[in-house]
Amino acid sequence: MFTQKIGCSVTDCSYNNASYCIAGQIKVGGANAHAPDSTNCESFTKGNFMSSITNAVGGNSVTSIDCDATTCQHNFKHMCNLSNVQVNSSCQGSECAAVAQTFCASFVE
Numbered sequence: 001m002f003t004q005k006i007g008c009s010v011t012d013c014s015y016n017n018a019s020y021c022i023a024g025q026i027k028v029g030g031a032n033a034h035a036p037d038s039t040n041c042e043s044f045t046k047g048n049f050m051s052s053i054t055n056a057v058g059g060n061s062v063t064s065i066d067c068d069a070t071t072c073q074h075n076f077k078h079m080c081n082l083s084n085v086q087v088n089s090s091c092q093g094s095e096c097a098a099v100a101q102t103f104c105a106s107f108v109e
């Protein structure tokens with residue numbers, strides 16, 4: 001199975017485990033995007049519930065990234081084909097409260 005890793009600086013997301021995403025499957029938005037900041041991680045969920053569980057269990061691989069940014073070179077039929085993706089934000093820590101504050105830094109038009 002093709003697995004992907006998502007480095008993620010959105011530390012206040014429930015799926016963030018030591019700066020990696022452990023959601024298993026995520027959705028990235030950004031139809032008609034021309035730059036990274038026109039994308040966002042629609043799976044962002046504020047909180048630390050999941051990461052507190054997976055800190056004990058381990059694992060930081062994602063099995064699929066469903067992505068609407070079809071203008072990205074890494075997008076193939078609405079799926080991301082990069083093995084390592086980086087998600088960042090325009091906010092820090094508890095300031096992060098909305099999907100719109102997140103973006104895929106790996107986007108390349």
Ligand code: SF4
Nearest residue numbers: 067072074075080104
């Ligand atoms: S690298 Fe491109 S295809 Fe992959 S998640 Fe980011 S925007 Fe979508």
